[in-house]
Amino acid sequence: MKRLALSLSLALLFPAAHAQLASSAPSQSVPGDARPDAPELSARGPYAVGVRTLTLTNPGQLDIVKAPKEGDVPRYDRPLTVEVWYPAQGDSGSGTTTYTDFLGSGPNDPKRPNTPFTIPGRATRDAPPVAGKAPYPLVIVSHGYPGSRYLMTYLTENLASKGYVVAAIDHTDSTHADKAAFASTLLNRAIDDNFVLGEMARLGTAGSGSPLSGLVNADDTALVGYSMGGYGALNAAGAGYAPEMLSLVPGGALKARQTGNFKVDPRIKAVVAFAPWGGKGIGGNPGGKYGFWDEAGLAGLKVPTMFVVGDRDDVSYYEGGVKPLFENAVNAERYMLVYQNAAHNAAPNPPPAVSINSFDDYMHYAEPAWDMGRLNNINQHFVTAFLDWKLKGKAEDAAYLNVPTPKSNDIKVSLNADGTPKADDTSWKGFKARTARGIELYKMMPK
Template sequence: MKRSSLYLTLALLSLTPLGVAGAQLAATAPSQSVPGDARPDAPELSARGPYAVGVRTLTLTNPGQLDIVKAPKEGEIPRYDRPLTVEVWYPAVGASGSGVTTYRDVLGSGPNDPKRPNTPFLTLGRATRDAAPSAQGGPYPLVIVSHGYPGSRYLMSYLTENLASKGYVVASIDHTDSTHGDKAAFASTLLNRPLDDNFVLGEMARLGAADSGSPLSGLVDADRTALVGYSMGGYGALNAAGAGFGPEMVPLVPNGALKQRQTGAYTVDPRIKAVVAFAPWGGDAAVRGIGVNFGGKYGFWDEAGLANLKVPTMFVVGDRDDVAQYEGGVKSLFENAVNAERYMVVYENASHNSAPNPPPAASLNSFDDYMHYAEPAWDMARLNNLNQHFVTAFLNLKLKGMQGAAPYLNVPTPRSNDIKVSRNADGSPKADDTSWAGFKNRTARGIELYRMMPR
């Protein structure tokens, strides 16, 4: 399909009933119009798993939280019951790749930005709304997904659907005060990201328990939980998993509220077993983008804070990241989280947008909205497939103990451009072959993959 035809099709779908969209997706053949479908050059583990995917929406309330948006200049911060909308994808009854749905989202950067108004759009998905869950293989490990600032729970639907098809329950949060539609005071995001992650973990454990009476009953093994965060979501995930903030950062949230997220001030939930941090913001010592130019040695983190991150962690970053920064930012976090087994996937010439779905058709009239999703040097469907591959390998290894996933991460040479393909006549590798597992010949290009063990 030509690019112009694809955009026209998506634009029309955004104006039509779900029944028409369903007709477009009746076949399960791949289509570049559906985020997450595999390109012909997609690596092995990007393929959908054996399960059909169900999806449902939860409305949760975390009582008695600090209302940072209404914080006075002086005095105590009022409290409120904090609402959170959470989308949950899970293994369902049916054939892999079956199902059709649309996810309703908006573009923009908050409710009152005239340059980026809240323009509605639809994203197509291969899932079935409120489908009957599959009982085969459960309960399933839990993956909590946290978007950027601003963002939405649908920002990485290519990944959430894909993981659910492989036997994970995936809960993606709309972080209040931090979505495209309700963006508010940044201090709320600074404080609430790790708190939201922890609250949703507890609620998913409660709802997913065998005797809960919830539609998710018996589905969730919260004792095997991973946090997946992008940008500010990565910032929050690292903190929730143990990377406490340095004292220099406390003044950024009113009334010293950020003190509760310093190293030693909180206990890490032991159910968190792994973290995937896409371009995690906050590791740059200058702490760019918030109107201040101070920070600890590692931005929001000091040496003790990074040392307290002890769960296996995968960082994913572009080496031209101009928001979270690569050198002196994400790379520094990777190198100095010395007590964690960690991996770092680097996309050469990529900037900050390595994690989202491809740009929606509705963004084509706005440079800012388009660049909220796009990577100029990369095809986004390609990046989506690569993320599916590497995240699957990491979570299969760390949450499911599948040792067969290790070769996809422990590659023989860290720079894919340096791979040497050396094969026998029967196609088997020779001793000097340095190909990456899961990649067809000539398809591993522009990627780096590093691993560091705890000290």
């Protein structure tokens, strides 16, 4: 009360000064804005960001939602809505937009009805791209179940500002608004990723006639997936499903995604898997030794992969879940970023204000032990380091990932009088003093 009274008194005594202070205060933050304690690479890049919506159709796909109990699975032209962010003309951080999403868990859940809400962004709708700089590496983003293409705008805008074209998919039958048969998600995630990669390559080629013409270097593509999105990204990048899982999708359709039955698109150069679903988990899920995967399946993953997970994940799990996937993908260079005391929500935007009156909707986004803005900034930092290294060849960014000690709480700060680190200093590169806390980072190389 004393502070409030003092503030009011100052405003009355010095109205001009008070107005000047108010006008100089930071504008309202949006998902992805850097906090004062954000690590180095979380800052937005040099480009303004443009955004546009694509409506794509993948013809002749299996319609799992309408599959009969017996007989052939019908086919349909599968629609996909894709949001694309890209470097645009203008100053970094300029631009404003709003994205419309929905709360809820599908169209028929009375406890969690589909309620529209908006997410503020720092992008410009249909802005002209930066001239003379393209093409840019491609990042394909795949949401959880249910989710949406707007679930991680803090990351999609951030990467576009750093010189990437980012395509986030609304996976049909798997969004907040249209959640349907889970078997559709089991089959279609990797298929959708590959289809969007091909379409982005086609539309982004110089002379295509598309607004994306000349913007996209699909030869250097990363897949970023959260939960079911991580499950699909691992499969698209080579981790074939174990034979025990084939019965979960009608018509034996999942066999096409089994080890040895598909080829990995060579344009996929990296994967970031946030809390990927499908591991054995606590209590044991049916399937191979590692849930949806067995040794042969995990051995098929050969591209550099970053796993991100909370050590209290109660959906994909850490022990018995993501950690064994990380340890046993023996043919890939891989990293695992662990958030201590975090559960499953290591990837989304902060909870929208409209979710405050619904525990289930709020907890679809929130991490009780973490500030989501802080967690988002750390994700931006490490994903940037990883993709800049693997897609752009910035070898110097490896220093952000090859940390001196895997547990940040064990860091030893040892500095000379001039502030330079001594030989026994184990601080993590890119983190300000006293800010690397509660995270772990592990690395394993191909056998």
